[in-house]
Amino acid sequence: MRFFELRTPHYGAPRVWTGAYQAESRWMLPGVECPTCGETWSGIALAYPSVDLSEHPRRPELEEPGPEPFARYARLVEQLGAWLPPGAQVEPGTTFGPLVGTAQGEFGPLVLRDPWKLLVREDALHALRAARIQGLVPIRAELATLNAPVPALYELELAARGRLHPSCLPAGTAPPCVACGRMSGPMPLDIRLEAASLPSEWDLFRLTDAVTLIIVSERFVDVARSLGPMDVLFHELPVSV
Numbered sequence: 001m002r003f004f005e006l007r008t009p010h011y012g013a014p015r016v017w018t019g020a021y022q023a024e025s026r027w028m029l030p031g032v033e034c035p036t037c038g039e040t041w042s043g044i045a046l047a048y049p050s051v052d053l054s055e056h057p058r059r060p061e062l063e064e065p066g067p068e069p070f071a072r073y074a075r076l077v078e079q080l081g082a083w084l085p086p087g088a089q090v091e092p093g094t095t096f097g098p099l100v101g102t103a104q105g106e107f108g109p110l111v112l113r114d115p116w117k118l119l120v121r122e123d124a125l126h127a128l129r130a131a132r133i134q135g136l137v138p139i140r141a142e143l144a145t146l147n148a149p150v151p152a153l154y155e156l157e158l159a160a161r162g163r164l165h166p167s168c169l170p171a172g173t174a175p176p177c178v179a180c181g182r183m184s185g186p187m188p189l190d191i192r193l194e195a196a197s198l199p200s201e202w203d204l205f206r207l208t209d210a211v212t213l214i215i216v217s218e219r220f221v222d223v224a225r226s227l228g229p230m231d232v233l234f235h236e237l238p239v240s241v
Helices: 070-083 122-130 218-225
Strands: 003-007 020-028 095-104 110-114 117-121 138-140 142-145 153-156 204-207 210-217 233-237
Touching: 003 110, 003 218, 020 110, 020 142, 095 153, 117 122, 122 153, 122 218, 210 218, 218 233
Parallel strands: 095 142
Antiparallel strands: 003 210, 003 233, 020 095, 110 117, 117 153, 138 153, 204 210
16 A cells, blocks of 8 residues: 655645635644643644534633643643544644634635645545545534635544654654653654554544644545646655564
């Protein structure tokens, strides 16, 4: 099985589609002040749009979160447990609930405004389902239109599966913080995937140790390329044993 990273075109490259959206998720885990690694930080990629926290007893703390001491952050994560999908990976800054905002212009079949967030047009979603692409968890984005109507767009909830191969990590890369999970160091320039960690039953996912990367199978790529022009690039990644 071949695997590909989804990428956005170079910022100076011409775009096929004019569509743009401005939207945020309803709820978010706060950032954390970690006494173990000494960092105050928040992630940007992990998102669970299917998770409805409207009845969660600590919902107000998730609507306008700011950095929290680690103990308070850890208690909040613990109290979210039953509300999350099985095996969900979370970190400071993880978002929940559908995207809410505005949209305008014409959108391609796949929408990758940010490299870590994938939206699909409704007709493209139907095609992916018809092709039996595995791992699809689509949640409709709640987007008000500014001018002409736009087709329905769905954010795909991506499970964290698979890892980088240790051989591609820069020498001296420190392990994740044992308390908050923060990973230090830059993204490897030569990204390789660890074969044994890759899920055979999923056609799209993000990596557990590089959550900003969206990985898709060659099955997904074959279907996507049949959907017409798009402003998304497919970059094949080597897989090492």
